[in-house]
Amino acid sequence: MNKIALYPxxxxxxxxxxxxxxxxxxxxxxxxxxxxxxxNKKTSFFTGEERVALIHETIKDYxxxxxxxxxxxxxxxxxxxxQKKANILLRxxxxxxxxxxxxxxxxxxxxxxxxxxxVFLMPDEQLTFISATIxxxxxxxxxxxxxxxxxxxARALRDKFKD
Numbered sequence: 001m002n003k004i005a006l007y008p009x010x011x012x013x014x015x016x017x018x019x020x021x022x023x024x025x026x027x028x029x030x031x032x033x034x035x036x037x038x039x040n041k042k043t044s045f046f047t048g049e050e051r052v053a054l055i056h057e058t059i060k061d062y063x064x065x066x067x068x069x070x071x072x073x074x075x076x077x078x079x080x081x082x083q084k085k086a087n088i089l090l091r092x093x094x095x096x097x098x099x100x101x102x103x104x105x106x107x108x109x110x111x112x113x114x115x116x117x118x119v120f121l122m123p124d125e126q127l128t129f130i131s132a133t134i135x136x137x138x139x140x141x142x143x144x145x146x147x148x149x150x151x152x153x154a155r156a157l158r159d160k161f162k163d
Contacts, residue, residue, distance in 0.1 A: 002030040003031075003088060004029065004030060004033065004085060004086040004088065005025060005028075005029040005032050005088035005089070005090040005119070006080070006084065006088070006089050006090065007025065007034045007035065008035040008089065008090075009036070010036070010037050010039075011034070011036050011051050012045050012046055012132050013046060013135060013136075013156070013157060014055050014058060014149065015130050015131075015148060016123075016147070016150065017094065017123040017127040017130045018092065019058065019150060020127055021092045022059070022068070023062075024121060025090055025121060026068065029067075029088060029090075031067055031068075032067060032090070033069045033071060033084055034070045035073045035077070035080060036048055036051045036052055036055070036071065037072075037074075038073065038074050040074070045132075046156070049072075050156070051072075052071070054156055055070050057152045058150045076112075078113040078116065081113065081116050082113065087117065088118070089117070089119070090121065091106070091119070092120075092122070092123060093121070094122065094123060094127075094128045094130075105118075134148070139157035139158060140161055142161075
């Protein structure tokens with residue numbers, strides 16, 4: 001059986017922490033579907049299409065990029081996982097507060113779809129403080145983004161703040 005993992009998130013923006021988790025996950029699973037969540041009730045910094053394009057650009061030159069598919073989704077994650085025949089939900093956990101939320105979500109997802117497991121991965125310890133909010137604030141004030149996001153994402157952030 002193929003191990004197909006869904007890696008869901010807003011990825012607004014895609015950070016070095018996300019990339020770190022993805023780099024380790026491709027060694028564990030046969031296929032990873034990065035699912036860019038689009039929530040019409042929330043205002044995103046980048047559109048869903050922009051986020052998908054930024055992730056594509058970020059990973060295109062990695063030897064493992066053929067194992068990764070990037071798609072947008074709206075709705076209940078478990079339904080999307082079943083549609084894609086995924087048997088794993090991959091979640092990044094940076095700190096205890098992330099774990100508490102993710103643990104509740106994992107139990108809910110297990111109740112809804114007992115055939116789908118959740119796997120938690122932690123980013124490298126040097127990346128655990130990175131959040132989309134921090135990244136956008138650093139970008140807004142013209143700070144050095146090189147340790148927070150891939151180069152193409154840093155350029156996109158700077159361009160957005162110029163507008």
